[in-house]
Amino acid sequence: MxxxxxxxxxxxxxxxxxxxxxxxxxxxxxxxxxxxxxxxxxxxxxxxxxxxxxxxSIALFELDYKSKKREVRKHIAFVPQDIALWEDLTVEENMMFFEKLSWKKKGKEELKQLCSNVKLDRWNERVKTLSGGMKRKLNLAVSLIHDPELLxxxxxxxxxxxxxxxxxxxxxxxxxxxxxxxxxxxxxxxxxxxxxxxxxxxxxxxxxxxxxxxxxxxxxxxx
Amino acid sequence: MIDILKTRLIHWKKQWMSLLFWLAFPTIGTILIIYTTTAIQQDSQVPVGIVLEENTPLASELYHTIQQTPLIRVVDVTEAEAKRKVETHELDSAFIIQEGYEEKIQKGNRNWLIKSYTSDLSFAYTPVKEMIISLVQEDTGRTKTAHIVRQISEGSSKQWSIEEIIVKAKEIQQEENLLRSTFSFADGEQSRSENEVTIWNTWGLWAVLSALSTLLIFDWVIKERKPILFSRYAFMRFSVKSYFLQNLLIYTIILFIIDLTTAYLFHVFLNEELTLNWAVLLFIHRLTMNTTAFLIGLLFRQILVYYSVSFVIALFIAIISGAVLPNDGLTSRFTWLEILNPLHSFLNEEWMNPWIIVCVVLIAIWKTRGVESHA
Structure with a gap:
C-alpha cells in the first residue's frame, strides 16, 4: 500500500x-x-x-521514502513522459540492455512475453523506426522489467x-x-x-x- | 561489472567498425608513418659508388664513416663498374680510395689519395666530395699532429707511439665535438649528434595519435549522457555515475590491453624496447588519457563540438609535446608548457604524472558532488 x-x-x-x-x-x-x-x-x-x-511523508509497504529510498525504488516503475530509450538499438537490444541493469534477472523469452503483453511485436526493429505508439509501449515494457508494485x-x-x-x-x-x-x-x-x-x-x-x-x-x- | 560489460557489448555491436578503426588507428598509423618515412628517406639517399682498393685500417675506417652518412647510400663497386654506372647515371658519383692510402697519410702526403668519377648529372657530387675531403683531412691532420707530438716529446721520459696519439686525438675530438645539433624530440635525450637523423619518435607519435583516438572513442560519455535516460537508472541496480565509472574502467582495461599489444608490435616491427617498466608507464599513461578524455566528455553536450575540440586538443598536444615536432625552442622559452603537456611524463619515462592526480581528484569530486536526484 x-x-x-x-x-x-x-x-x-x-x-x-x-x-x-x-x-x-x-x-x-x-x-x-x-x-x-x-x-x-x-x-x-x-x-x-x-x-x-x-x-x-510517504511510505510504500511501510517503507519510508526518506530512510529507505533505495529499497523503495526497487518496488517502483516510473514511465517518463518522454521516450527514454536507445533510439539506435532494436526493441530486443533495449530490453536486454535495461534487463542487465535491472534488479531482477529475466530471460529473453520473458522479455519477449513482456513486449507481447503490451502488444509490441516488432522485436528486431530499431526504436527509431517504430511508430509513436510502439515507442510508448516499449517505454512502458522497459519500466516493468523488474516487476514493480507501484507504477x-x-x-x-x-x-x-x-x-x-x-x-x-x-x-x-x-x-x-x-x-x-x-x-x-x-x-x-x-x-x-x-x-x-x-x-x-x-x-x-x-x-x-x-x-x-x-x-x-x-x-x-x-x- | 559483468552486466555493465554486457550492456557495453550491446552498444559496441552497433558501432564495431568505427570502434575497431579508432582502436587500431594509433598503432597502425604509427607503424605506417614510420615505415613510409623510412622508405622515403632511404629512397632519397644519394647513390655513391665507393671503390676500396686496399684493406688497411685507415682506408676501412674512411669507408665505414662514409657508409654511415645518412644521406648517402654507398654502393660497393669496382673501378670499371663505377665508371660505367656513373656514365649511365645509376650512381651520382664514385670515389676510389686508392691503393697506398694509409701509407701516404702516414707519410704526410696529401695528394692523389682519392680519385673520383662524376658526370654532368652528378648533382650531389660537390657536397659528397667536400665531405670526403674533410674526412681525409681529419686523418691527415691527426697523423701530422701525431708526428709533431712525437718530435716535441723526443728526449722526454714519456714516449707515445703514433697510434696512441691518434687514438687520444680521436677521443679529444669526440669529447669536444663542436658541431652538435639540439634539434631533438621529446624523448629524454638532450641532443643527438648530427649524423643520427631520426625523423620520428615512435612512442611520441603513437601518444599523439592515441590521444586523438582516445578522445574520439570517449564520445560515448556524451552520447550516453541523456538526461531523459537518467530517470531510468534511478530504478536500477546502478546509478548513472556508477554506470559511467564502471564503463570508464572497462574502457581502461580494454585500451590497456591494446596498448600492451602495441608495445609488442613496436618491439617486433620497430625494434622498440619491451620491458616491465614500459608496461607500467603505459598503464599510467592510459589511465591519464582515459580520465582526461572522460572529464572532457563530461563538459560537452553537443557531439560535433566535442569532435572539433578533440582535434584541436590533439593538435595542441602534438605541438607542445615535442613528440611530432621538435619543441626545444618552445619549451626553453616557455617552461610552463612542459607542465601543461600531458605526455611529458610518459615520453620522459617518469612514473609520476601530475595530470593523473588532478584527473582522479576531479572525478572523485564529480562522483560525490551535490545531491544526484536520479541516483
Whole structure:
C-alpha cells in the first residue's frame, strides 16, 4: 500500500501544492488531473523518489521514502513522459540492455512475453523506426522489467493513436486487476481517466476540472 | 561489472567498425608513418659508388664513416663498374680510395689519395666530395699532429707511439665535438649528434595519435549522457555515475590491453624496447588519457563540438609535446608548457604524472558532488 501524508512542495516562494494526503491500495488505478503547471508531474516525481517534498511523508509497504529510498525504488516503475530509450538499438537490444541493469534477472523469452503483453511485436526493429505508439509501449515494457508494485506513468498515452491508447489502457487495467499493481498516472484525456481509474486526484484550483470530474461520479480528491 | 560489460557489448555491436578503426588507428598509423618515412628517406639517399682498393685500417675506417652518412647510400663497386654506372647515371658519383692510402697519410702526403668519377648529372657530387675531403683531412691532420707530438716529446721520459696519439686525438675530438645539433624530440635525450637523423619518435607519435583516438572513442560519455535516460537508472541496480565509472574502467582495461599489444608490435616491427617498466608507464599513461578524455566528455553536450575540440586538443598536444615536432625552442622559452603537456611524463619515462592526480581528484569530486536526484 502507498500512503501519502500532508505532502507540500514549493519552488522558491511559489507554492506548487499543499497538504496532499491519499492512499493507494493494491489493484487501484489513480488518475492525476489538473491544468498545465498545477504540479501533476512534480507530484509524480516525488512519488517516484526523484524529488523530495518540503513537508509530509510517504511510505510504500511501510517503507519510508526518506530512510529507505533505495529499497523503495526497487518496488517502483516510473514511465517518463518522454521516450527514454536507445533510439539506435532494436526493441530486443533495449530490453536486454535495461534487463542487465535491472534488479531482477529475466530471460529473453520473458522479455519477449513482456513486449507481447503490451502488444509490441516488432522485436528486431530499431526504436527509431517504430511508430509513436510502439515507442510508448516499449517505454512502458522497459519500466516493468523488474516487476514493480507501484507504477507511476507521466502521460503514457500522449500523442499516440487510438488503438495503441486502448491497448495500453487495457494492459494497465489488467495489471491492476490481475496482478494487484498500484498505478498512478497523469493524463489530459478525461475519457481515458474516467474509464480506467478507480479514484481521481485533481490538483489545482481550476473549476473547469472540478465540474467535469463531478459529472463522472468517480471518487474524487481535490487539492 | 559483468552486466555493465554486457550492456557495453550491446552498444559496441552497433558501432564495431568505427570502434575497431579508432582502436587500431594509433598503432597502425604509427607503424605506417614510420615505415613510409623510412622508405622515403632511404629512397632519397644519394647513390655513391665507393671503390676500396686496399684493406688497411685507415682506408676501412674512411669507408665505414662514409657508409654511415645518412644521406648517402654507398654502393660497393669496382673501378670499371663505377665508371660505367656513373656514365649511365645509376650512381651520382664514385670515389676510389686508392691503393697506398694509409701509407701516404702516414707519410704526410696529401695528394692523389682519392680519385673520383662524376658526370654532368652528378648533382650531389660537390657536397659528397667536400665531405670526403674533410674526412681525409681529419686523418691527415691527426697523423701530422701525431708526428709533431712525437718530435716535441723526443728526449722526454714519456714516449707515445703514433697510434696512441691518434687514438687520444680521436677521443679529444669526440669529447669536444663542436658541431652538435639540439634539434631533438621529446624523448629524454638532450641532443643527438648530427649524423643520427631520426625523423620520428615512435612512442611520441603513437601518444599523439592515441590521444586523438582516445578522445574520439570517449564520445560515448556524451552520447550516453541523456538526461531523459537518467530517470531510468534511478530504478536500477546502478546509478548513472556508477554506470559511467564502471564503463570508464572497462574502457581502461580494454585500451590497456591494446596498448600492451602495441608495445609488442613496436618491439617486433620497430625494434622498440619491451620491458616491465614500459608496461607500467603505459598503464599510467592510459589511465591519464582515459580520465582526461572522460572529464572532457563530461563538459560537452553537443557531439560535433566535442569532435572539433578533440582535434584541436590533439593538435595542441602534438605541438607542445615535442613528440611530432621538435619543441626545444618552445619549451626553453616557455617552461610552463612542459607542465601543461600531458605526455611529458610518459615520453620522459617518469612514473609520476601530475595530470593523473588532478584527473582522479576531479572525478572523485564529480562522483560525490551535490545531491544526484536520479541516483
Amino acid at each position: 502507498l500512503s501519502v501524508e500532508s505532502l507540500s512542495k514549493s519552488y522558491g516562494k511559489k507554492e506548487i501544492f499543499k497538504d496532499i494526503s491519499f492512499s493507494v491500495q493494491p489493484g487501484n488505478i489513480i488518475g492525476l488531473v489538473g491544468e498545465n503547471g498545477a504540479g501533476k508531474s512534480t507530484l509524480l516525481s516525488i512519488l517516484a523518489t526523484l524529488q523530495s517534498p518540503e513537508k509530509g 507511476l506513468l507521466d502521460e503514457p498515452t500522449a500523442g499516440i493513436d487510438l488503438k495503441s491508447r486502448k491497448e495500453i489502457g487495457n494492459y494497465l487495467k489488467k495489471l491492476a486487476l490481475e496482478n494487484g499493481k498500484m498505478i498512478i498516472y497523469t493524463s489530459h484525456d478525461m475519457d481515458e481517466i474516467t474509464n480506467l481509474c478507480d479514484q481521481i486526484i485533481c490538483i489545482g484550483e481550476d473549476p473547469f476540472y472540478q465540474e467535469i470530474l463531478t459529472e463522472t461520479g468517480k471518487n474524487i480528491l481535490s487539492f
